[in-house]
Amino acid sequence: MSKINNIIIIFTLFFSIYSVYYTSNYTVHDGYENLYILPLATIIMGGYLLIKSSKKFLLSLIYIIYFIRYSLLSFLVVKTGWYEGRSYYTPSIENFNKSIILMGMELIVVLISYIILLRKKDFDIYKVDFRFRHISPALNQVFVIFIIISILLSPLIIDHITFLGIGEQKKLNELSITQTIIFFMLYLSKFLLIGQTINFFYIKYNQKPLNRYLLITIILVLVINSIFIGLNRMDVVLAISSALIILNNLYKKKMKVYNYLIFTFLLISLYIISLGRATFSYQITSNKLALLTDYLQIYFAGIYNVALSLDISIYIKQNVYITFLYDVIRPFLGLNMLWRPETLLTSTELFNQRIFENNQVSQIIPLLGQFYLPFELLSVFIYPILIMLIIRYFLQKVFDNNLTYSMILIVIVLRAIITIFQNLSIFINELSSLIILLSSIVLFKNLLLKVSNK
Numbered sequence: 148m149s150k151i152n153n154i155i156i157i158f159t160l161f162f163s164i165y166s167v168y169y170t171s172n173y174t175v176h177d178g179y180e181n182l183y184i185l186p187l188a189t190i191i192m193g194g195y196l197l198i199k200s201s202k203k204f205l206l207s208l209i210y211i212i213y214f215i216r217y218s219l220l221s222f223l224v225v226k227t228g229w230y231e232g233r234s235y236y237t238p239s240i241e242n243f244n245k246s247i248i249l250m251g252m253e254l255i256v257v258l259i260s261y262i263i264l265l266r267k268k269d270f271d272i273y274k275v276d277f278r279f280r281h282i283s284p285a286l287n288q289v290f291v292i293f294i295i296i297s298i299l300l301s302p303l304i305i306d307h308i309t310f311l312g313i314g315e316q317k318k319l320n321e322l323s324i325t326q327t328i329i330f331f332m333l334y335l336s337k338f339l340l341i342g343q344t345i346n347f348f349y350i351k352y353n354q355k356p357l358n359r360y361l362l363i364t365i366i367l368v369l370v371i372n373s374i375f376i377g378l379n380r381m382d383v384v385l386a387i388s389s390a391l392i393i394l395n396n397l398y399k400k401k402m403k404v405y406n407y408l409i410f411t412f413l414l415i416s417l418y419i420i421s422l423g424r425a426t427f428s429y430q431i432t433s434n435k436l437a438l439l440t441d442y443l444q445i446y447f448a449g450i451y452n453v454a455l456s457l458d459i460s461i462y463i464k465q466n467v468y469i470t471f472l473y474d475v476i477r478p479f480l481g482l483n484m485l486w487r488p489e490t491l492l493t494s495t496e497l498f499n500q501r502i503f504e505n506n507q508v509s510q511i512i513p514l515l516g517q518f519y520l521p522f523e524l525l526s527v528f529i530y531p532i533l534i535m536l537i538i539r540y541f542l543q544k545v546f547d548n549n550l551t552y553s554m555i556l557i558v559i560v561l562r563a564i565i566t567i568f569q570n571l572s573i574f575i576n577e578l579s580s581l582i583i584l585l586s587s588i589v590l591f592k593n594l595l596l597k598v599s600n601k
Contacts, residue, residue, distance in 0.1 A: 152201050152202060152207065153197065153201050156193055156196055156197045156201060156207075156210075157197065159189075159193055159210075159211075159214045159218070160190060160193045160194065160197065162214075162218060162219070162222075163186045163187075163189045163190045163193060163214065163217075163218040164186075164190065165222075166183075166186035166189075166218045166219070166221055166222040167183045167186045167187050167190070169222055169225060169226070170182040170183045170185075170186065170221050170222065170224075170225050171183035173225050174225050175225075175228075176230035176243075177240045177243070178238075178239075178240040178241075178242075178243025178244050178454070179224070179225075179230060179243060179247070179450070180244070181244060181247045181248065182221050182224070182225070182247060182450070183221075184247055184248070184251040185216075185217035185218070185221050185247060185250060185251060185254075185450075186217055186218040186221050186222070187251075188213075188217060188250075188251045188254040188255060189210075189213050189214055189217045189218045189254070191254075191255070191258065192209075192210050192213060192254060192257075192258050193210055193214070195258065195262075196210050200266065200269065202271040202274075203266075203269040203270065203271065204269065204270055204271065204272050204392070205261075205265065205269045205270070205538065205542075205560075205564065206261060206265075206266075206269055208561075208564055209257065209261065209564060209567070212447075212564070212565075212567055212568060213254055213257075213567075215443065215447055216443075216447040216448065216449065216568055217250070217254065219443070220440065220443045220444065220447060220449050220450075221450075223436065223439065223440040223443065224440055224444075224449070224450070224451075226436070227434060227436050227437040227440050228437070229432070229434075229437040229440040229441060229444075230451070231451060232431075232441060232444055232445075232451045232452070232455075233431060233441070233445075233502055233503075233510075234455055234501065234502045234503075235502075235503070235504060238451070238454035238455050238457070238458050239454075239458065242454040242455075242457040242458055243450065243454045245454070245457060246450050246453040246454040246457060246515075247450060249453070249515055249519070249524075249526075249527050250450065250453060250515065252527045253515060253527045253531060256527055256528055256531040256532070257531040257534075257535070257567070260531050260532045260534075260535040261535060263535075264532075264535040264536060264539050265535050265538060265539050265542075268539055268542050268543065272392055272395050272396050273395065273396070273399050275396065277396060277545060277546055277548075277553055278546055278547045279346075279548070279549060279550045279553060280547065280548060280549050281549065282343075282346065282549045282550070282551065283592075285592050285595055285596050286549070286588075286592050287343075288595065289588050289591050289592045289595060290339050290343060290551065290588070292591075293332070293335075293336065293339065293588055293591075294336045294339055294340060296332070297329070297332040297333045297335075297336040298333075298336070300329045300332065300333075301329070301333055303325070303326055303329055304322065304326050304329055304330055304333070307322070307330060307376060307377050308333070308374065308375070308376055309374075309375045310373055310374055310375070311373045311375070311416070311419055324484060327480070328480075330376065330377065331480065331580040331581075331584060332584060333376050334376050334377075334382065334580070335555070335580075335581060335584045335585070337371060337372075337374065337376065337386060338386065338389070338551075338554060338555050338558065339551055339555075340371050341368055341371050341372070341386065341389075341390050341554065342393075342550055342551030342552075342553075342554040342555070343551055344364060344367045344368060344371070345364055345368070345390065345393055345394065345397070345550060345554070346549075346550040346551060348360045348361070348363055348364040349364070349397055349550075352398075358401070361398055361401055361402075361405070364394070365394075365405050365408070365409070368387075368390050368394075368409075369408075369409070369412055372386055372387055372390075372412070372416070373416075375416075375419075375420065379420075380417055380420050380421070381562070381565060381569075383413070383416045383417065383420065384413065384417070385558045385561050385562060385565075386558070387409060387412070387413050387416075388561055389554050389555075389557045389558045389561065390409075390554065391406065391409060392557055393550065393553070393554055393557070445510055446568070447568045448513035448514065448515070448568045448569075452510070452513055452516075453513050453515050453516055455498065455501055455502060455516075456494075456498055456501075456512050456513050456515065456516020456517070456519070456520075457516055457519055458501055459494065459497050459498060459501055459512075459516065459520060460519070460520055460523075462501075463497060463520070465491060465492065467520045467521045468521050469491065470491070470492070470493070470494055470497070470520060470521070471494070471517075471518075471520065471521040473486070473488070473491050473493055474493050474494050474495075474517060474570075474571060474572050475571065475572075475575060477493055477572070478572040478573070478575045478576035478579070479575055479576070479579045480576070480579040480580045480583055481579070481583060482579075493572065494512045494516070494517050494520055494570075494572075495508065495510075495511050495512045495517075495570070495572065496508055497512075498510065498511075498512035498516065511569060511570050511572075511573065512570055513568070513569075513570065514530055514566060514567060514568070514569065514570045514571060515527070515530075517570045517571055517572070518530045518571075530571070534563055534564075534566060534567065537563045538560050538563045538564065541556050541559045541560050541563070542556075542560050544556050545557055545560070552585070555581060555585065558581070559577070559578060559581065562574055562577050562578070
């Protein structure tokens with residue numbers, strides 16, 4: 148596996164070198180003159196990964212994200228000439244330049260923060276010993292009760308639940324607070340079911356190492372993942388990715404064939420969800436490569452979107468620090484009920500106003516733009532360190548824990564990494580929901596133990 152990793156890293160490094168050459172010689176848009184800095188920064192991270200940590204899972208994932216975002220996307224922007232995007236008015240030349248410099252600084256700070264805070268905690272999936280503990284009977288009972296309650300309540304949000312997209316409603320009403328809680332209960336139950344399934348059959352496998360236990364596990368994990376709760380692509384990616392990490396750690400080489408099967412299932416699931424979200428219905432250009440570039444700009448926070456987010460500071464009329472505080476509180480499950488101002492807008496809403504000049508909200512503000520609004524230049528030092536600290540904290544909790552909890556904690560770690568090209572509000576929404584519900588489960592377990600001891 149390490150040979151495959153090295154081949155992938157070497158290939159991406161050669162592509163990044165070519166991207167530096169291509170972008171430095173063929174860029175023709177004002178503000179993009181320094182575009183070569185981004186693939187050049189990717190080479191620095193890729194070189195470190197190849198020399199020092201080619202088997203480290205977290206750094207490999209971070210590197211792949213930056214390769215797509217900085218090297219591949221930069222090349223495609225110049226190749227297709229798709230320097231702009233969906234806004235009626237292009238960002239200023241100054242902000243194009245500034246976004247490139249800030250993005251380059253971001254990668255360097257991320258790498259340095261990783262080396263200082265996370266390098267010793269990072270792991271090789273096939274060699275690490277997570278030291279999974281057995282689930283206590285009391286906790287197992289609570290898991291079962293929680294899952295049953297969630298299923299019984301599921302009819303209240305039935306329009307948001309589909310099996311492989313079958314039965315999905317084209318227009319979904321906004322969820323009430325009660326429905327939101329049920330939504331996240333079902334979301335957590337999905338992880339609990341996957342974790343319990345893996346744990347149950349692995350115990351069987353240890354007692355009698357028959358391949359059928361792994362096959363049954365894979366089938367059940369895919370069936371559970373076929374139940375879509377909402378139409379968020381990342382929810383499917385995180386559930387499957389977390390399960391894959393656990394399964395590869397437990398079964399190692401026996402997962403080789405199944406990895407391809409699960410990856411194929413993931414691609415099909417993403418395609419189905421994209422159809423449900425009508426992702427492909429709006430095509431801003433007939434050029435397929437330019438259209439791909441446009442999608443990558445949106446979903447991987449490309450230069451154009453970052454430059455747009457920097458524009459917000461020019462015309463914002465509300466306090467930038469209050470805006471940032473609102474970005475933190477509004478997605479936080481529970482706290483969002485305490486503060487719901489009618490006139491205050493989130494940075495994402497301001498970002499969409501900058502793009503569409505109306506109330507349409509279909510894109511998220513990049514993390515860099517979200518932090519730049521209150522912190523300006525300091526932003527590229529604050530959020531990379533913050534993300535690495537969050538990853539470090541939850542990664543430590545993965546070890547010496549029961550398998551089901553560890554799987555959910557891995558989801559949080561993966562979500563934190565993905566936050567690099569999303570934003571803080573999305574991470575807070577998922578984190579607060581999972582932590583509150585998990586804490587409720589632990590509290591209920593403790594109460595159950597106290598009652599049973601009496």
